Amino acid sequence: MSLKYALLGFLNHSSMTGYDLKQHFDRSVRHFWSANLSQMYPTLSQMEKDGLLTMEVENQEKHPPRKVYRITGAGRRELKQWLAEPIGLPSLRIPFLVKVFFGGCLEKEEIIALLKDHLSRHRALMDRYLQIRKEIMEHPESKGMEKEFFFGNLTLGVGIKIEQAWIDWLEESVANIEEMNESGVRGGVLTDQRG
Template identity: 40%
Template sequence: MSLEHAILGFLNYEPMTGYELKKIFDQSIKHFWPAKQSHIYRVLPQMEEKGWLTVEVIQQDTRPARKVYHLTERGRAELQAWLAADQPPSETRLAWLIQLFFAGQLSDEVVLGLLEHQASLIRHRLQRLGGIPAESSQQMDGSETPRDRFYWMLTVDYGVASAIAQLRWLEEVIARIRRSQYELPTIG
């Protein structure tokens, strides 16, 4: 249950509300683990029942009460164990590869459109990823160690490296199809 463990990770920095968790998700790990507001809110009480969290309710006038979630000892132990545990291989589902797989039934025009679309999606992702370091250095409150930041930036770098490789592949295949060069690529 990765969502829950990501939440544990953030609450280990400092106690937070669901609202704040949603924000920090979007600012940091969204690019490899997006989370919806409703999902976060639904999972927090479950984590409390498991004894990983405790809630501190802070009443407010005019606004709903803040529910600040704190990590318990058991929560901290759970996090530590999960962080070190080997994860099963993450399987990636790529619908556009299904399209490519059946592209024999399409004209070159349409296939090219499909690949160009994919390339443009990746270019946008690269742009977003490129913006992260700048954004982050502003919004960081300094509570993170340089080592924390190093690993954060590694996750961004991984995204960038994969995206660049995928983009290069797409551009090469597009060029090849434009030249009507249908030899099978050399593999392995």
């Protein structure tokens, strides 16, 4: 239930609606946390019931009424407490590695195609991260916003390192498997197990 704390984190910075929060998620933490509006709305109203937030309705002429959420003292306390306590590593589920693990069932061309496809996906993601970093760096507001940008940029940093790790590994693996082909291991590692 980190969604709750991510919401508290943004609302600690400023009060806003569920819709606004969705924008913030998509613009700043999408690389390690995503959220749907259909999950956020019920979560916000539950948090209000729990006393972590208050809600005020702002009527509008040209749009449906906005529900502006504001963090309470209890909300701030719960946020700070959660932030400070250590947390374990999340358990991973990477379907792509399931495919690689059972790569012995595929033809060499198929496994190489699989690796190259994934390589292009990771390169695209890396490009996006580098673009975001560039924008952060060039952002004129960043001079007065050190607080907000410093940690955001830090989390982007680990994303970039991890993407680089994937890219390196995929490039090496493709080379590795292609090489085998020529040096006579044929019929060995890359033959499929059965039909």
